[in-house]
Amino acid sequence: MTLPSVTVTRYVTPLREGGSLPGIVEADDLGTYVCKFRGAGQGPRVLVAEVIAAGIARRLGLRTPDLVVLDLDPDLARYEADEEVQDLLTASAGANLGIDFLPGSFGFDGASDVDPTEAATVIWLDAFIANVDRSWRNPNLLRWQDDLWVIDHGASLYFHHSWPGGVGDPERFARQPWDASDHVLGSALGKVADVDADLRARLTDDVLTEVVAEVPDVWLEPVPGADSPEELRAAYVSFFAARVRSRAWLPEVAS
Known part of the structure; x- marks a missing residue:
């Protein structure tokens, strides 16, 4: 696709x-x-x-x-x-x-309630993709037609910015913890463990392959060890599949 x-x-x-x-x-x-x-x-x-x-x-x-x-x-x-x-x-x-462009949408300001399961899913997503840009300073959430929308994920997937030197180790990314202390929906952190099993079960290798296939070839710049778009897509899938298999990155409630 x-x-x-x-x-x-x-x-x-x-x-x-x-x-x-x-x-x-x-x-x-x-x-x-x-x-x-x-x-x-x-x-x-x-x-x-x-x-x-x-x-x-x-x-x-x-x-x-x-x-x-x-x-x-x-x-x-x-x-x-x-x-x-x-x-x-x-x-x-x-x-x-x-x-x-969502006409009439407005930025999330915390004044409206968010379903706890939906909030926990947003936190899980950000932890999985290592998104560092969903804080109170910059929520990157919109309200449109009474629904919550997630936007602006360019600050995620930090690992691929090191790829000009060659594709790295997926297992390193899989083990990398994620800091939830500044998250705009941090009040739902205690529910993340409840949604974890369902969400990671949705991200099968086939689903991850479908997701990565949506990236146009022209944006997939060759790097050592992955010279073609197909090899780069396979590298992304391997990084995410390793993350799915790991629990080291899953945020926990501070004791």
Whole structure:
């Protein structure tokens, strides 16, 4: 399964909340998207993390916006007055990541109740993918149509940022603990153990293979020991499968 592909027709406005300068764009399917640019920040691996994390979230029963590949013509940069945006558009020609824009959504502020099982599932997801960016300072949760939505997972999968030197050891990632002390939904930490068995049973090797297959080839940069998209996908699956087999990373309630 691959992500649908659409063409950007208009760059609307930047979103300056984060350092990577995502932007709102319109596309030829009449959709509006938050565009994460391949030419920004840490490059395509952030987009890979977004796709994989969103795919895992869906299979755990969490809501996350639909994703598309946004084909960007760098000529759009000619119509932008902001030089920083011009440079970003020029550096991001081709395939970028589009995240469905949820009109009328608002950021989670902790004022509304969250179902304890859903909250525990979000914590489990973040621990599994080693996401370090779901704190009170930056919840990366939305409320839309009275439902909770998880967004912005580019800060997860830290392990693949070391891959330019070669694919590392999946078992090391499997053993790596995760710190839940700053999590925005930390009050549900005591329920994580209750959802653990069900959630890890959902992430079979076949399911993980399906998730990783959604990543476009163009974002899978060759590294020593994994020169092709197929080898890189197999490496991701091996890392996640090792994590599924381990309990060392599972957060526990502080005594």
